[in-house]
Amino acid sequence: MFSRWNWVACGFYLVLNICSPDASNGLVQSCGHIIPESPVLALGSNFTALCILNESCLDFGNIYASQIIWKIKNKLVPKEQYREINRTVSSVTFNDTSSLATPLTCNILADGQIEQNIYGITVTVGLAPEKPKNLSCIVHQVSRFTYVMTCTWNPGRHTFLDTQFKLRYSWPEEDFPDCIPKDVNNSCTITDIQFFVNTEIWVEATNALGKAESDHLVIDPVDIVKPLSPQNVSVSSGVLPTVLQLSWENWISNAVMALKFNIRYRIAGDTNWMEVPSEDTASPRTSFSVQGLRPYTEYVFSIRCMKEDGEGYWSDWSEEKTGITTEDLPSKGPAIWRIIDRSHSPASWTVHLIWKALKPFEANGVILQYEVTVRDKSSLSCPVKKYNVTSTNHTLQLPEGTYEVTLIARNSVGASPPSVLLIPASNSKAPVKNLRTLPKHDKLWVGWTAPNSYVLKYVIEWCLVSSSSDCIMEWQIAQGDVQGIDLKGIKPFKCYLITVYPLYADGQGSGQSVKAYLKQDRPSKGPTVQTKKVGKAEAVLTWNHLTVEEQNGFIRNYTILYKTIDGNETVVTVDPSKTEYTLSSLTSDTLYTVRMMASTDNGSSTGPDFTFTTQKFGKGEIEAIVVPVCLAFLLIVLLGVLFCFNKRDLIKKHIWPIVPDPSKSNIAQWSPQVPAKHNFNSKDQMYPEGSFTDVSVVEIEADDKKSFSEQDLKPFDLLKKEKSTSEGHSSGIGGSSCMSSPRQSVSDSDEGETTQNTSSTVQYSTVVLNGYRDQTPLQVFSRSESTQPLLDSEERSEDHSGGAESTAQRQQYFRQNGGQDETNTDRPCFERTKQITHADEGDLVGFVQLQISGQSSQPLGLGMEKNTQEAALSSVLQTCTEGQTVRPETVEENPLSVDEMPKSYLPQTVRQGGYMPQ
């Protein structure tokens, strides 16, 4: 119990000791302290600290040195580094201070567990300053009398401590104030510098760990001066065109410092400086004449200076000043060449003289004019012609011949040496050989082998080949002893035509040309290919050459690439001179895709795809099939015709059967006047009575329309009109049909009266027919030739034109092959069977033969009262109109018959070989 209270009291005392203010020792009465207090330690050295406890703490709190623990920044220091010196002192040792950190604290474990801080110190670790090295000084001239000396040095390694540097200098018997660097540690500037006294200069570096001093530098400041550059530099032209006079002012008097100079100069616009030899300017001066300059050239000058003996530093270059030398005679004549145009007349030349303006260093001034002198060498009597020209070309009209052209350039000082060009009548001399080119970076080298004869000069012409414009020629002259020159200004990927002419003393050689590229590229596009002709197994491809602008190099070959949709690509290489190629061994009726590639030395470009399809049949194959087929057809037709010709009788019998003439029937005999009144033609006579039963039907040719006259067609039109109001007219007696005479069907015609009479005098008879082709007629009619009226009622009914009573106007008809229309027996009509016609139903109906009796609009035919049959009827009529062949004799004969037999009725036939009047 006592022990517990004792420990509690002890802890309370410790807290009070640490935290409570003390009147004598400040705010905190510590239980101990550390020695040394806030040390500055050298990095890497060893260090020992002592923690000393106060005796008072020992007595009251039972605190001893054995309970001390050391911490570095809250990190416990291993106890191996502790040492208990006595009951109040504990030490800790660090072999390397680099492991130290701030703070280093001394702590105590009260009651073995409660950690209490006793004291702490700040540890500073760093390095002593190194000896400053490489001390050097330079004296800058600031103004005419002001010099400052700036010294620099290498401060050495970083010390991690606050290190002071100071530049010190002194005379042997006089010290000067130190120069303290501002913001830096490696340089300082001294302002009160005196020349001609050896000055000792050094640097001191000082920090908490030590002091270091640089080597001492003993110099006279005048020997390390960098003077100001000369001022007020001026350039003036001298008497000579190759001299310029420079003058300037120095900032330093000779009494203080003798100077030497450097003079540099360059041509304005050039970047390369030239220097006056240094030995020429090694003595003090304020002017200098620069010689050996080019006339009429602008030069830029600059000067610098330094101490004459070479001690110290060169000043900066002065500001640049320019000057122009005076003019001099042109040093050489202009290079001259000519272009001869013989296009107008072979005997008269248009000579374009062209020359190059002299370069500035050749012109030596402003060229005022050129003097051109032309002398005809072929005629000594011709006077020399002189021309003054200000441009660089001149055009002359000269007759063909040999001329000597002399050119002089003139400036304000005088004339140049003459340039002579011989224009011979012909370029008959030997040309250069082995003309070749070679690209050299941005230049194109042109080389040749000289002819055997001595050559004065060579003229090299070149021009950019263009498809859209003329070749604009450039030229250059090379001396006769060279065999190659570099052409400048050549553009890459452009084709140049280069021609070299050798000029001899007595003539000119013919030009040799070569095309060249400075640099080649792949063509800018490929050729556009298309087919010229496509066959079954081959296709002719054509294309146009690429323009020279598109080529970008020499086209070495064309490549044709073609393939089917699913096939492999086939490649064909074609000579670049070709513009056409035939692809062979193609598959017929196949879609091909073809494209073309143009290749230079540097690559290829492909043109657009083109597709074509090979043909299914080859040339002549179709003809080989069609011609035999046609021949066979013709042969068959011919045989058919021959067969028909041979069998014409049989065919005629089947197609145009002989229709018996009713007039020759037996019943006609009881009509006494008939035989005498009827005028039968010979044809009618041909039919014996025995063939009376035969009925022939004629097929109407559709194309015979034209054979009808207008008059013939008119009644049918009227009939069509009438059809709208009267339908179902039955045919007349004797198998009347649509080919019935119009006279019987038109009531208002000129013959209307006759027709009316006829209708009013219908002859009634009974026709007895034999069976046609062994067929038994279904009904037998007897025909009466009597002109007497029948019953009164019948006459009355006839008086009602268009009467509706069919029974009053009784019609009779023939039915061929025994028609089945039993129900219409009251309306007899004639109807053809389908066996006869090849036409369709319409045509079939067309064979419904109508006979309109007089003015009666009584419906006729096969009971066609229904309106639906009106169209058919109209069609019939139309068909009949178009198809029937009117026999004029029949039309003409009827009036005569009427006149002779006004009250007789004769069935009419309008079809030749068809329905014949009986």
Place this chain on the structure above:
Amino acid sequence: MAAADSPSAALRRDLCSRGIRLAGKMRADVVDLLDAYVEQQGLDASASVEAVEGVPLAAVERWDEQTGTQRLLENLAAYRAFRALLAQMLEEQREQLGEADAGLGRALAAVLLQVSAFAYHLEELLRLESRGTPDEEEDGPPPPPRLSLFEQKLRGLGVLRELAQWAVRSVRDLRQLAKPSPATGAAPSLAESP
């Protein structure tokens, strides 16, 4: 020849050469300073000024008969006097103008430094002549009496004029010393000097 090749001879030659150039520069600077001083102080450049007390006259009779040590001692005495006078002038200048004309003050300070440097050259040469330098207190000028402002200006003008003359003479003296003469380097001759 052996003496000429010795380090002391080379040092002597170097000191003489440097002293000649320093004296030349000092003369040029003093001439420039004179113009600035006359203009700044409002004096007449042609004004005659009596000899400055405490400064040996540059003009001397039988100059060519003087020994080297004698020349050095006279030069040293003169330049020590100039150093004191210039320092006094600089102090008076600062008292009168403050920092208003720092240029003139800097020029005076520069000339003062040159005078000090030249005096150092002379002391070194005397040391090479195996002759100790006299104490400055012994040969120094007496303290100047209290003068009026105008008198101070006139005295300053006189100091600068005399310094300019001394600079010329010093160049001649050092050139004479630089000449390889048996008499100049002989200790007895120095001993004979007053």
